[in-house]
Amino acid sequence: MEQKKDIVKTITRLAEAGDWVNVIKEYEKLLKLDPNDISIYNSMGDAYAKLGEDRKAFEFYLKVMDDYQKKGNLTKLSFLYKKIAKLNPRKFDLEGKALHEKILKGVEAQAIFDKGDVDNALPALKEAIKQDKTNPELFAKLGEASEKKTLIGEAVEAYTKAMKIYLDKGKVEDALVLAKKTLNIDKTNIEATAIVAEDLIRKGDRKKADDMFRDIFITLAEKNAFSIGKDIAKRAMDFLVPYGKQFYAYFLFKDNEVEAAKKILEESYELSNEEKVLLAKIYYKLQEYAKAKDVLLSIDPEIIEEHEDIQEQIADIFIKLYDYKRALEYYLKSIKINLRKELYDNALIIANKILNIDLENIECYEIMAQIYLKKGMKNNLVDTYTKLAVIYEKIGEKEKAAETRQLLQKLKML
Numbered sequence: 001m002e003q004k005k006d007i008v009k010t011i012t013r014l015a016e017a018g019d020w021v022n023v024i025k026e027y028e029k030l031l032k033l034d035p036n037d038i039s040i041y042n043s044m045g046d047a048y049a050k051l052g053e054d055r056k057a058f059e060f061y062l063k064v065m066d067d068y069q070k071k072g073n074l075t076k077l078s079f080l081y082k083k084i085a086k087l088n089p090r091k092f093d094l095e096g097k098a099l100h101e102k103i104l105k106g107v108e109a110q111a112i113f114d115k116g117d118v119d120n121a122l123p124a125l126k127e128a129i130k131q132d133k134t135n136p137e138l139f140a141k142l143g144e145a146s147e148k149k150t151l152i153g154e155a156v157e158a159y160t161k162a163m164k165i166y167l168d169k170g171k172v173e174d175a176l177v178l179a180k181k182t183l184n185i186d187k188t189n190i191e192a193t194a195i196v197a198e199d200l201i202r203k204g205d206r207k208k209a210d211d212m213f214r215d216i217f218i219t220l221a222e223k224n225a226f227s228i229g230k231d232i233a234k235r236a237m238d239f240l241v242p243y244g245k246q247f248y249a250y251f252l253f254k255d256n257e258v259e260a261a262k263k264i265l266e267e268s269y270e271l272s273n274e275e276k277v278l279l280a281k282i283y284y285k286l287q288e289y290a291k292a293k294d295v296l297l298s299i300d301p302e303i304i305e306e307h308e309d310i311q312e313q314i315a316d317i318f319i320k321l322y323d324y325k326r327a328l329e330y331y332l333k334s335i336k337i338n339l340r341k342e343l344y345d346n347a348l349i350i351a352n353k354i355l356n357i358d359l360e361n362i363e364c365y366e367i368m369a370q371i372y373l374k375k376g377m378k379n380n381l382v383d384t385y386t387k388l389a390v391i392y393e394k395i396g397e398k399e400k401a402a403e404t405r406q407l408l409q410k411l412k413m414l
Helices: 003-015 021-032 037-049 054-072 074-085 092-114 118-131 137-147 152-168 173-184 191-201 208-223 226-238 244-254 258-266 273-285 289-297 303-305 306-322 324-340 344-357 361-375 378-394 397-412
Strands: none
Touching: 003 303, 003 397, 021 037, 021 092, 037 054, 037 074, 054 074, 054 092, 074 137, 074 152, 074 273, 074 397, 092 118, 092 137, 137 152, 137 173, 152 173, 173 191, 191 208, 191 226, 208 226, 208 244, 208 397, 244 258, 244 273, 258 273, 273 289, 303 306, 306 324, 306 344, 324 344, 324 361, 344 361, 361 378, 378 397
């Protein structure tokens, strides 16, 4: 049996003589020996192109292209595209012609850019991207061209899309290069910051990276950017970043992927207090009120006492469990903390919840009176004092009732 090295020698000799027909026959022998060697398909495509049999060349190049795409070999793919662009698509089928046109536009656009013709490169790159939205090099060069024309917003958008594609393809270093370029023109870019933070972790600077991720999560939560948040938080979780799991579950929950968020937290060996609060919200939304109650009450009581929002959440759960007495207890704790922190609008929201349980709750009306007085809401204050006076009389607190009526008279005279 003829050895591979002998066949290769024969191919070299025939190629030097320009005998491409026999070169192809020798390549076919190689394919029989090693049918998985993608370089042979590439060389056969080259040989058919030399013969002017562009359709056959295209068929072999497609096999090569599929391999490069699966392996994420973008550098080799770029060179292959240039070879495909030189083929004449006249004998291609409709699908092949469409693919050839897409590749051709991309190659031509990048060639214009590489010549330094930024003005013509911009529209050419945009047109090429319309047909090929997964080519990171097109987006990267569009970003660079836009930056040169001081179109900063367009540059950032293009760079960001290129970064995401590179990450999807596992090309971390390529994404990092663009991330640094992006931060030079947009220091607040979330995607670029996350990529730099991940690089810091790989280099061992975890403290700085953790701080960067915390700021990213807070910003995304404030912007309600749940989709981006899920992606970045998932990556952060994989890097064992503190709060990564919590925010991944949070963004899933806010994006209505409630069961997925629940699974993430329930599978955790140990939950932080923040994660317990989030899990309780998830249980509440899923109407699993007993579980919501249990997980919240497992938080350290001292922490519960400090946080008016947790107390309100517990009270909401007790309402669903028809335990109105305990709900009232936690609502009153919460409204008092809100009052102390001068969170008056929050306090008034809780006041309405209290009155839905106990329409004549004296503590609630007294707190409401304080709030309306501080906010200068005269009409609301008059209404509250009127109700308070009636309640005081009803329970036999005549002295307080009289004092309240005197305050009412003074208030009405103002």
